[in-house]
Amino acid sequence: MTSVPLPHAGPHPSSAAHKAVAAMFFCNGAGFASWVSRIPAVRDGIGLSEGELGTALFALAAGALLAFRLSAWGADILGTRTQLLLAAALYFFVLPQPAVVGSQISLALTLFVFGTANGAMDVSMNALGVEVERRAGRSVMSSLHGMWSAGGLAGAAVGSFAAHLGVRPGLHLAGVAVVLATVVLVARRALPEVTARSTPDAPARGRPDASLLALGAMALCAFLVEGAMADWSAVLLRDALGTSEAVAAWGYAAFSVAMVVMRFAGDGISQRVGAVPLLRWGNAVSAAALAAALVVGSLPLTLAAFACTGLSLAIVAPVVFAAAGRRSRTSPGHGIATVASVGYGGFLLGPPVIGWIAEYAGLPVSFGVLVTLMALLALMAGRLKEE
Template identity: 45%
Template sequence: MPPRPDHLPLARIAIYLTFFVCGFILAAWVSRIPAIKQSLGLNTGELGLVLLGAPVGLVLAMPLTGWLIAHWGSRPVLTFASLSNCFSLPLLALAPSGWTLALALFVFGFTNAAMDISMNAQAVETEKRYARPIMSSFHALFSLGGLVGAALGGAAAAAGMEPLPFFTWMTAVSVLLMLWAIRYLIQVRPAPSGPRFVWPRGVLLGLGLIVFCTGLGEGAVADWSAVFMKQVVGSSEAVAALAFSAFSVAMVLGRLTGDALTHRFGPVALARGGGLFAAAGFVTTLLATRPEVAMLGFVMIGLGYCTLFPLAFSAAGRVPGVEPGVALASVATLGYLGFLVGPPVIGLIAHATSLRVSFALVAGLAVVIALLAELLRPRTG
């Protein structure tokens, strides 16, 4: 049975915590990659191959998670996936070799993707019951969890704490938060019939292209902003490292205000403006000759991208005739594909031409987002 109306605020808080934990756990791992690379004696090429374990698990988890949500509902899937993701974190520090780390990363990526899809399905259902835009605030908590996890990881590294005890503490905190949160998740009845997985087509394909372009752009900033600042703008290494931090803070602040902006202007206008603003941010960065101007460009990019994932996921969860979990898995697969393939493709293009050309192409994809924004118009069926 669905929870009583007075339980809805608790369900919303529970899903906030779930988004926070998802970003928290992911950032904990990313922040300690250098330490684990050193402890296993991996060179850069070997590490690149090992890191493929996570995206392979992620891509395989997407369609399966959509099928499980349609069959069992998002609450049990999220319960299992979230706890599994928390407990898989210490495995990354226990791996004795590169190939065992790749296997552990497969499990970590698989459970993280399952958690991501099922928590977004819960968020879509909660937004429907509130009957007003609240999706952006959930994604703000994911970004906030990432910032907190990364900050704690940096502090642990500075203090000389080994990855295993750090991961153990992060797991303990995350499990405690999730044990409270899963008590208040919304119970959604599984679909009695219908497809358990759909290839993106029609509206879903368009929404998938929006999240693909967004994911590619976010991946470009995550992996190449510091390099761009140092090599192209000529900033110091310390200042270059602040570029992604400025982008991330802009993402958090933008998502905290995203729901109010969606309510005021509507999803179509907000996505169109976001795509164009992100493109303007890339242009500002490309034309910059001073680090502070380039930093402003990365802030603009973060403010432009911040609401696009929430808007697209919210729209996918409301596509008529397709179960929300199935639709989210279909769209998210393209989004994560963009995030994963974007950085290496940008590197290849930069090697053949220049990093400025690569960033200019990403700016063009941000304009494509603006052109596809009409697909976010609410539909009924």
């Protein structure tokens, strides 16, 4: 693959741009986890069943998928940096709204807008992450995704504490939105802009490289599990194990802690062990642990299984995105964007699917789908081998 020359220092040094993009990842993760931590309270406040909640969460997925389709046009018109800032403004404005609606329809409409803002942020953040990598001449995507996980941990921890104190979800989420929006305002000046690149033999827009489809399938499985863990882990602990709302938030916190640890350590571990064995055995062990937890119904075992799941999934996105960048026939950014689009669709479609299955078979059975997906990841790990 032909190397891309690094540009001369611009008005924003790469280190400052890296920190600014990392701040955006953190704020997005913290905002999303804050919403996730209060889902049980929002559901109970409106009186929704699992199926009705799953349908409302599908609106969030639909909004994000729409944003994925429109973000490329938006970046062409506005620029990626401006699109990210506008999406962030909408994201934090809407963040408290799901906690103050009074019906399933209004919740679904609000989540559709929230999902649109979140999807636009996802696409824009990852595009800027690719630009930071290009300027720095080294891999930073794993650490950026680690910052998203760190934000998820912070959001889950604050959400658990707010629930323990009895803080109303609307007040809690409004406070989080103000704090995170302030961080974005401070970081905005150092955000880079994506450098336009043209590739004569690039495939037509909307026609993905067939060699990336296997990597996309891996991302889809991983993000389906991650999305389901985000939206349903607290509900599983509360409903299936009878925990309090505050304790229920520990599930996503355990998952997020494990992801943070592995994402910041993942580069070194995968270099020593190898990405293929790490993904294969990590996901096999996690699938077995989660299956055992669902059968036994023990809180400690379930939390341990959630942590194992976080460890095994944390490295999937970084190594898959890196492989996509190396294999793309056009540019690393094209390969990463193709795989990320498929993967994030899974992240957002997973929660409603779990809700629909839970409506008829119960939450423990629906979580069995996650066991199957991690087993598939273990089987597909060999796809990471260079061809």
